[in-house]
Amino acid sequence: MRSQGDNRSALSGKGPKQRFLGDRGLIGLIAFLSAFIPLSTDLYLPALPGMAQYFGASAERVNLTLILFFVFFAAGMLFWGPWSDKYGRRPVLLVGLSIYSLAGFFCAASQDINQLIFFRVLQAVGASAASAVATAMIKDVYESRNREVILALVSSMVLISPMVAPAFGAILLGFTSWRGVFVALAAIGLLALAGSLALQETLESRYTGSLWQSLGRLALVAKNPGFLSLLLIFSLLSFSGMAYIASSSYIYIDGFSLSEKLYSLYFAFNALGMIGGPA
Numbered sequence: 001m002r003s004q005g006d007n008r009s010a011l012s013g014k015g016p017k018q019r020f021l022g023d024r025g026l027i028g029l030i031a032f033l034s035a036f037i038p039l040s041t042d043l044y045l046p047a048l049p050g051m052a053q054y055f056g057a058s059a060e061r062v063n064l065t066l067i068l069f070f071v072f073f074a075a076g077m078l079f080w081g082p083w084s085d086k087y088g089r090r091p092v093l094l095v096g097l098s099i100y101s102l103a104g105f106f107c108a109a110s111q112d113i114n115q116l117i118f119f120r121v122l123q124a125v126g127a128s129a130a131s132a133v134a135t136a137m138i139k140d141v142y143e144s145r146n147r148e149v150i151l152a153l154v155s156s157m158v159l160i161s162p163m164v165a166p167a168f169g170a171i172l173l174g175f176t177s178w179r180g181v182f183v184a185l186a187a188i189g190l191l192a193l194a195g196s197l198a199l200q201e202t203l204e205s206r207y208t209g210s211l212w213q214s215l216g217r218l219a220l221v222a223k224n225p226g227f228l229s230l231l232l233i234f235s236l237l238s239f240s241g242m243a244y245i246a247s248s249s250y251i252y253i254d255g256f257s258l259s260e261k262l263y264s265l266y267f268a269f270n271a272l273g274m275i276g277g278p279a
Contacts, residue, residue, distance in 0.1 A: 020198035026141070027150060029195045031157040033093075033134035036100075036127045037073060038158060039188060041066055041245065042165035045267065046260035047178035048249045054178070055113040063246045064117050069124040070242065076128030081136065082214030085207040089133045089140065090199050096129020097193040104186025108179040123185075130192065140202040162271040166264035173260050244270075 018026045044051075052062045084092040103123035110116035134154070142150050172181050207214065221227055248270075252263040 018200050020200070021195070025195070026137075026199070027153060029192070029199065030134045030137055030150070031154045032192055032195070033130040034154045035157050035161040036130045036192075038161035039165050040123065040127050040185060041069060042162050042267075043169040043185060044178065044181045045166050045245065045249045046170045046173055046253070046263055047181050049253045050173075051116075051178050052250075055116075057113040059247075059250050061113055065120040066246050067242075068117060069120050069127075072121045072124040073128045073131075076125045077132045078215070078218060079211075080129040080132040082207070082211055082218075084129075084133050084136055084203070085214065086209075086211065088201050088206065089137055089203050090196065090201045092129055093133045093196045093199070094193065096126045096133070097189050097196055098126070099123075100126030100130065101186045101189030101193060102126075104182050104189055108182035108186065126189070137202045140204070159271075163268040166267045167261070170260040170264040 017023075021029060048059075048062055051057075052059055055062070080092055080096060100123055103119045103126060106119040107116055107123060110119060138147060138150055138154070168184075169181050172184055176183075248267060249263060252258045252266055253260065258266070
C-alpha cells in the first residue's frame with residue numbers, strides 16, 4: 001500500500017514549486033489543457049445538423065469546421081512547441097489561449113458558414129498551443145516514474161472528455177442555440193487562461209537557437225524512415241475515427257430522428273467501447 005508521502009512524491013515535480021497552483025493545481029491544468037481537442041470538437045457535434053439548416057449549407061461544408069480544425073491544430077503544434085522552448089511555456093500558453101477564447105466568441109457571432117470556418121481555423125491555432133505546452137510541461141516538471149503517473153492521469157482525462165463533451169453540448173442546446181455552445185467553448189478557454197495566469201514558468205533553461213533551427217530539427221526527424229512509417233500508421237488509424245465524428249450526428253439525428261440528448265448518449269457509449277477495446 002502506498003503511503004501518503006509516496007502519493008505526494010508522485011504529484012511533486014522537479015524545479016520551483018507552483019506558488020499559486022500547487023502540485024494538484026498544476027496537474028489539473030495540464031490535464032485540462034490536454035483535453036482541449038476533444039472538448040473543441042465533440043462539444044458541438046450535436047449542433048451540426050442544426051447549423052447546416054441554419055446556414056443553408058451542405059453537411060460537407062459545415063464539416064469543414066471540424067476537418068480544418070484538425071488540420072490547423074496539427075500544423076500549429078509544429079510552431080508553438082519550438083516557440084515555447086525559446087520564449088517559455090507561460091507566454092506561449094497565454095497567447096494561444098487568448099486566441100482560442102477570442103475565436104470562440106467570434107464563432108458564436110458568425111453570420112455565415114465562411115466566417116465560422118475561418119474562426120474555427122483561428123481557434124484551432126490557439127488550441128494547438130494548449131496541447132503543445134501541456135505536453136512540454138510534463139517533460140519540464142516530471143521525471144521517470146512520476147512522469148508515467150502524470151501521463152496516465154492526463155490520458156484518462158483525454159479519454160473521458162469525448163464521452164462527456166457531447167452530452168454537455170446537448171444539455172446546452174436545450175437552453176440555447178449552437179451559438180451558446182461556442183460561447184461555452186470560449187468560456188472554457190477563459191477558464192484555462194485564468195489558470196495559466198496563476199502558472200509559474202516551468203521551463204528553466206531556454207533554447208537559444210532560432211525558430212528555423214528548431215524547424216530544421218523537426219525536418220531531420222521527419223527524414224527518419226522508421227518515424228515516417230509509424231506516423232503513417234497512426235494517421236491512417238485516425239481517419240476512421242475522424243470519419244465517424246464528422247458523420248455521426250447527421251446519421252443519428254437526421255437519419256434516425258434521434259434527439260440531441262439521445263445522440264450524445266449513443267456517442268458516449270461508442271466512446272466507452274473505444275476506451276475498453278484495448279483493455
